[in-house]
Amino acid sequence: MRIGLDARYATDHFPGIGRYTLGLAQGLAELGLVQRLLLIVDQNVAVGRYNLAALARLPGVELVPVKVGPFSLQQQVVLPLVARHLGLDLLHSPYYVKPYVGLPCPSLVTIFDLNGWRFPHSLSWRGRIFYRATMALAVRTAALVITGSASAQADLAHVYRLPAERMLVTPLATERRFQPQEPAVIASMRERYELPPSYVLYIGSDKPHKNLERLVCAWGQVVAAGAHSGMPLVLAGHATGGAERVRQRVSTQQLDAYVRFLPNVADSDLPALYSGATIFAFPSYYEGFGLPPLEAMACGTPVLCANATSLPEVVGDAALTVDPFSTHALAEGLIKLLNNPQLRRDLSARGLQRASTFSWRRTAMATMAAYEALVDCRL
Incomplete structure (x- = not known):
């Protein structure tokens, strides 16, 4: 054939x-x-x-x-x-x-x-x-x-x-390279991108349905509650015409010191970027599949994502899912994970198992x- x-x-x-x-x-x-x-x-x-x-x-x-x-x-x-x-x-x-x-x-x-x-x-x-x-x-x-x-x-x-x-x-x-990375590899990646030891990560485009403006507003609530422990929200991925809109939202919320933009990260750095994150957040309210949460789980990173369209099919019970149209629900989910190391460890283990089924x-x-x-x- x-x-x-x-x-x-x-x-x-x-x-x-x-x-x-x-x-x-x-x-x-x-x-x-x-x-x-x-x-x-x-x-x-x-x-x-x-x-x-x-x-x-x-x-x-x-x-x-x-x-x-x-x-x-x-x-x-x-x-x-x-x-x-x-x-x-x-x-x-x-x-x-x-x-x-x-x-x-x-x-x-x-x-x-x-x-x-x-x-x-x-x-x-x-x-x-x-x-x-x-x-x-x-x-x-x-x-x-x-x-x-x-x-x-x-x-x-x-x-x-x-x-x-x-x-x-x-x-x-996921490709086989998406797996938990060695500490030295993560440290090298952090040095190149000037990232702190802990950060909350999003990877994807900045198109409207990715819901980044609402994620930024939710992060503002996390910062106001003092639950971020000094770590930034890192927005990485393919930059399109929506980047300026998201940047304006960050400035409006006075979050410039708490949000980092990493457009067009080298593909080879993605496994380390996922592995080094404290939480991976994916608030998109429309996905035909939703590959980034699966890649994050394969790297052992606890995932928070929307309970919408295909995402529950992808993550099963291995992620914390929330209403993507509620800024409060997103903020509550982030705070819950940031304040609960045991829950993060549990989701990490379940995520690795879930990712292995694909x-x-x-x-x-x-x-x-x-x-x-x-x-x-x-x-």
């Missing part, structure tokens, strides 16, 4: 898709069941945090450079020609902007969430039109839609009236079964 996996979205601009693409590709290669796994890459994009070349050293994996970007209209012609030339049995796209017509083989699409449907105000009117048109085309032209959680599956079923047999839930997982091998096995079923139906 010759499987095409569109890896053109494995770039710094799409951190979640990049993680998924690399994790799935490595899991598929290690299974050894694919005759050839062909990763389609954009040769015009500079190498970023995702080392696709390293995957090409795995058995059965090959990089296929193309000269067309993932948002180019030309891909509607170029990729079907590439698929035909490669003799693909199917093409898997990890994003909804994909080839819609002319493919010589079945296609799958992974859709992580319906953020543009849930929060249309986050897009311009042109963005809304583009999002709805391309999403509908992706859903209607794919033989199978893969998503990461039952919550996202329910959204897809509701909006697009998709029957269960056209959807598959394959949870994401693996890219399991995700790859479920995805491979879907590949085989689609190819068998075509034969």
